[in-house]
Amino acid sequence: MEVILVRHAKAENRDANTWPDDDQRPLTAEGRAEQRAATRSMKKMGIKFDFLVTSPLLRARETADILAKGYRWPEPPQVADELGHAYGAGAVVKLLAKFPPGATVALVGHEPDLSNLAGALVTRDGRLNIAVKKSGVVGIEFEGPAEEGQGTLLYQLKPAHLRKLAE
Numbered sequence: 001m002e003v004i005l006v007r008h009a010k011a012e013n014r015d016a017n018t019w020p021d022d023d024q025r026p027l028t029a030e031g032r033a034e035q036r037a038a039t040r041s042m043k044k045m046g047i048k049f050d051f052l053v054t055s056p057l058l059r060a061r062e063t064a065d066i067l068a069k070g071y072r073w074p075e076p077p078q079v080a081d082e083l084g085h086a087y088g089a090g091a092v093v094k095l096l097a098k099f100p101p102g103a104t105v106a107l108v109g110h111e112p113d114l115s116n117l118a119g120a121l122v123t124r125d126g127r128l129n130i131a132v133k134k135s136g137v138v139g140i141e142f143e144g145p146a147e148e149g150q151g152t153l154l155y156q157l158k159p160a161h162l163r164k165l166a167e
Contacts (some may be wrong), residue, residue: 001146002104002154003096004049006067007114009035011059027062031134034159035063038135039070041157041165047139049106051099055083057110063135064090064108064141083109089120089148096146124149135159 010031012019019025027035052078054064064077080096092107099105109117111132118130118138130153132138139154 001096001099001142001144002049003140003142003146003151004047004104004106005114005118005132005140006038006063006106006108006135007132007134008055008059008063008108009038009066009135011134012098023055025059026107027059029096031059031122032062032066034135035066036070036093037166038137038159038162039067041162042067042137044165047137047140049104051103051105052077052108053080053083053095053105054078054108054133055110057084060108060110067081067106067108077108083107083113087113087117089117091096092117093146101145118153120148121146121151122147122149122153130156133158135162137162 010028011025012028039132052064052068054060056079068077079156080095082091096105114132117131119128121140131136137157140151141154142151
């Protein structure tokens with residue numbers, strides 16, 4: 001199995017007056033543009049996935065929608081509560097077990113959980129810090145099904161790298 005972790009693009013600043021429910025905070029115009037460029041770069045690099053799954057938070061769903069459009073995805077991204085607030089690697093591994101063992105699954109999430117997840121998937125103690133920047137992408141490969149501490153880090157792409165590739 002291969003897992004592609006994608007952090008949501010730049011979102012509006014936290015503001016309890018404008019977005020009393022922070023889960024409904026949307027992407028900025030700059031964030032949408034940056035994610036479109038990141039998606040183009042992912043395609044140029046040959047990054048493909050069989051399943052697209054997103055956090056229920058609006059900014060993650062909007063990021064997943066940009067990915068889906070850029071890849072001409074035939075259906076809406078799946079929304080998984082396991083990628084919501086304060087998710088842990090154990091819950092995500094259980095989610096990944098629902099997919100075929102040879103599948104490539106793209107997961108769109110947010111911080112600090114996404115970076116923590118990346119570290120937990122590739123190290124036994126989970127203490128490796130793999131900082132995933134906004135619109136950043138991390139690829140992790142497993143010899144079989146996804147398991148904590150059993151993944152191999154394939155790539156870590158920062159938004160600056162992806163912007164240059166998109167030019």
